[in-house]
Amino acid sequence: MSTFDTFVSAYGPISKVDAYGFLDSLAADSANSAAASTSTGAAVPRKHGKVVLVTADTPLKASRGEGKTTATVALTDALRARGIDATAVLRQPSMGITAAGSKGGASGGGKASLKNAELADWGLFGEMMRIATAQNLIVSLAEKALEEGKLTEILLPRVSEVPSKALRKIAVAGGNIPEKCVLSPTSEMMQIVTLSKSMDELATRIGAMIVGTLNGKPVKASELTDVERIVTVLGDAVQPAVLETEQGSPIYMHCGPFANVSIGIPSLVSVEMACARHDIVFVEAGYGADMGAQKWLDIASREFGAQWPVAAIVVTRASTWRDDPSLQWRYPFHIQRLENVGIPSFPLLNLWEGEDDQVPSLRAHAKEQGFREPIAGNLFRDGSEALVSQLDEFVETVSASSAADLAAKVPASTAGQGVMGKLKEIIAESYGVPADRVMEKESFTPSLAAAAKMASLSGFSVNDLAVVPVKSPATMTDDDTAEATRRTVTLKKVEIHAGAGLLHVNLTTSLTTAMPKIV
């Protein structure tokens, strides 16, 4: 066998990390000893890194990013160039979308790139495929249960990494029982992997997924199969990938994108692990702040124990911020919204070719708005070099907050509070629309009532779930071009993800097609 060694290439610079094991060993260490070390006996002091959220302006359209990943890579490289042990935690790009050609990969660009970005762009960590297979296996078991009369309705959707119109409309039992199909990154299984912090939690959450109903009574995955089967299929999908930027900075990547139709944040274990090993941890959460930041703050931090960010970087392109007068309100809104909850928020202007001369006017504009001094640069062209000298205020700010300061800022969990109250708070804070302009489609109240009944029949309260707004990535309200006093948000329907502990609430602006177009 050893003669083959030179041909064994595997994935070169890519590793997978057993994050659950790592966190377990940290827990054991801190239980055993005040001076923490890893369980291996090596004297590696545990760090207590701080999370910096990298989020963005609301993009003008879904297919156009502002450059969050490019900015995250450049920032990480820049801090390391300054001698600070920084890292970043990115989300897996959606291979289906990359392959479909409807969006670039999400792995930076130009001088702010990942090494072997193609491995991430094309799903070569296998994470999405395993997650899809695991959820599809449950659906196949549900079909069998349907045949055997143990189920009368299938609620859990099939999953496909590649978009397909055909899969929007599939049916079982001779075409009488409809099935849905969603993209892998938006699946409940992906949410469960994102939110679970141990194998036990993972198994419990999978078992609690509502697969369908039997004469109206919800049936859980644990009632249809040995959950261990599903955990086995997931395999190393629960392990974050570790890679590097072109400059050699360490980067973690785990779990899915799409904060518009799901939670869109990297896994909690990957962030927690990164914080134990590094001093500053950039966490990418988008599309815009109304999606990624909203979900990190309201779900990850508030409901699932993730760290409150010590600061935020809010990326925009000059054109997104300024070119459409009716949408210019959004960027200052996002920055103010984050500052309102005590998060120092730094504008980052991601310049494109030919925009360098706009910097003075952009800075003046930012000053008028009362922003902190913007960090600006052509990150694709110049990478971290564009940033190194601009980060004094940022570094100072990040250093000033203690872990206790941050913990004190986390709002109390909303578990147990009514869904409408939670929704109105999110909509006011994150979209700027007051409670009296939150509208409801006729379908909404019956949909919420049905969900409440379903939850109750499953042995929990719908109020225990964290609320996940599902909406267009390119708009925060029913019409963002309307005047501020006339903007509304309309609630359409809800959907329970019992395993993940989430309640999806579709706004009228949500994407109505389950599978995007291939281009």
Next chain:
Amino acid sequence: MSTFDTFVSAYGPISKVDAYGFLDSLAADSANSAAASTSTGAAVPRKHGKVVLVTADTPLKASRGEGKTTATVALTDALRARGIDATAVLRQPSMGITAAGSKGGASGGGKASLKNAELADWGLFGEMMRIATAQNLIVSLAEKALEEGKLTEILLPRVSEVPSKALRKIAVAGGNIPEKCVLSPTSEMMQIVTLSKSMDELATRIGAMIVGTLNGKPVKASELTDVERIVTVLGDAVQPAVLETEQGSPIYMHCGPFANVSIGIPSLVSVEMACARHDIVFVEAGYGADMGAQKWLDIASREFGAQWPVAAIVVTRASTWRDDPSLQWRYPFHIQRLENVGIPSFPLLNLWEGEDDQVPSLRAHAKEQGFREPIAGNLFRDGSEALVSQLDEFVETVSASSAADLAAKVPASTAGQGVMGKLKEIIAESYGVPADRVMEKESFTPSLAAAAKMASLSGFSVNDLAVVPVKSPATMTDDDTAEATRRTVTLKKVEIHAGAGLLHVNLTTSLTTAMPKIV
């Protein structure tokens, strides 16, 4: 990063091998130097290992194996215990079927097991998932082409690793255009990976896949997309996995099962690579000899340049061979059929608990039939120990044939010959049914004519394709229990796999459901 090393588990004992690169380096070496060495400069003499086919009796039902993998593992361990550099090339188990519970994994058992068999059983090399994703991406591109009027019909099926009844019947374009869905291991993409011996061949074959038609004219994958996209999605699915038996023998595993509905052989590159590194290479091909051996001989060796076997091991269970009098003819038929084409064929009796005392009567029975002396043992219980002392004749036989002897035995390619002639030859040789008892459903002639036209419109002749019978795994003829002189085989329809270079011919006994049941 190095502090993480202890947490980086990846897949422990499993490696993936760049077989294409390895074969390229061998080719370069033999071009450069008579005394072959690897391109690394290390003095590793190239070996010229011989292929031993491990095949089996036709199983009594599809869900019951005779023990080919168990036998292959035990044989490999036994030869190595005798100081012979043996290895085996296995096929990937179908995770969907394992997960569905309708069949065990295909990774041996008891003392004749693979280390970390669960990684194989549960698809954890990721091969099947990548192959499914690659083919599904082409189908999604076809759906888009349909929308744009560049296609009026989709012929290439979707692929799912997990069985699903719902996926049997899907439709695009508002339900007007049907789509099919097949199991990953039976997909044309799997066949292409199995048969391709270089990246160039892989890309060419993918590009030549017929995706659908535009007003009756075939449209190839290369006309819909940059084939490079698809190759990229395949990733390391083209690389064989290298693992070990519990006794430490090296084992290769690559490509799919199901010789009843596909070719069901390991990849040609994995076998060729194993032959360059070891002296004896067991190649698993089943279900029974009427499927796996037929496909290895008639397709891999005769049409695609794979090595002619120096010997065959034909596995049976005592009960399969003897218990149903009306089916007792099959096992001697398989052995005689292989001996007829010059392959010394050794009966291997895979005993189950409580069957040890049957050995003398089984040996007597074998003698009556004119078999070579059977190799017998309870391989699950005793592993290779049961076999070591019984392999003298086998080793002698294998040593006696030279590479030139073997090459001389390969029949000339049938490329260019008529489909009916090829079919009748296969049916006579492998199923024992003469040409005058080959029947045709009414649908067959029009189906073959349509395929011939499709091929012609694509720029090749249907006669250039290798024929792949598609049938039930548990029967060789329309009714195996009929008297020998009354047995018939009925042809139903054909299907072109232009990329793989294969023509599927469904017999009336073929499985009519595209997706098996989940149990």
